[in-house]
Amino acid sequence: xxxxxxxxxxxxxxxxxxxxxxxxxxxxxxxxxxxxxxxxxxxxxxxxxxxxxxxxxxxxxxxxxxxxxxxxxxxxxxxxxxxxxxxxxxxxxxxxxxxxxxxxxxxxxxxxxxxxxxxxxxxxxxxxxxxxxxxxxxxxxxxxxxxxxxxxxxxxxxxx
Numbered sequence: 689x690x691x692x693x694x695x696x697x698x699x700x701x702x703x704x705x706x707x708x709x710x711x712x713x714x715x716x717x718x719x720x721x722x723x724x725x726x727x728x729x730x731x732x733x734x735x736x737x738x739x740x741x742x743x744x745x746x747x748x749x750x751x752x753x754x755x756x757x758x759x760x761x762x763x764x765x766x767x768x769x770x771x772x773x774x775x776x777x778x779x780x781x782x783x784x785x786x787x788x789x790x791x792x793x794x795x796x797x798x799x800x801x802x803x804x805x806x807x808x809x810x811x812x813x814x815x816x817x818x819x820x821x822x823x824x825x826x827x828x829x830x831x832x833x834x835x836x837x838x839x840x841x842x843x844x845x846x847x848x
Contacts, residue, residue, distance in 0.1 A: 745818055747845070748837035750829075757817045764813050771806065778803050 746754060768775075782799040785792055825833065 744837055744840040747840045748833055753821055757814070757821060760817050761810070761814050765810050775806065
């Protein structure tokens with residue numbers, strides 16, 4: 689009977705983790721898109737692009753863990769600044785495709801998929817690095833992370 693309860697509990701956690709992962713994908717893509725569209729002219733300049741973060745997870749990490757994961761992420765997939773030319777190209781091509789007299793459905797879908805793939809790769813690497821760090825934390829470090837995560841979820845940062 690305990691085995692059945694364990695399977696049910698594990699199944700629920702897998703569904704929750706999948707939902708959180710999907711949500712993080714959408715948040716990262718949406719945040720970058722919103723950031724680019726809410727600033728005029730120089731929105732695609734490097735000084736306006738910040739490293740994508742994973743919201744409450746990033747804020748809950750200890751500063752040294754956040755720095756370590758950020759450095760590993762940049763080593764593996766480059767910084768957003770390094771990826772900026774490719775991001776800029778896809779947005780410029782998308783704008784041109786949307787402004788064309790004849791709508792090219794395949795081009796628009798392809799460009800948005802390309803943007804999603806760029807962000808998805810970053811998100812997947814970031815998620816793996818976060819999980820690797822969680823796996824190596826001591827019980828005290830995990831409890832401290834959980835406490836900071838809980839506090840972050842209760843009091844999210846205000847946007848200017």
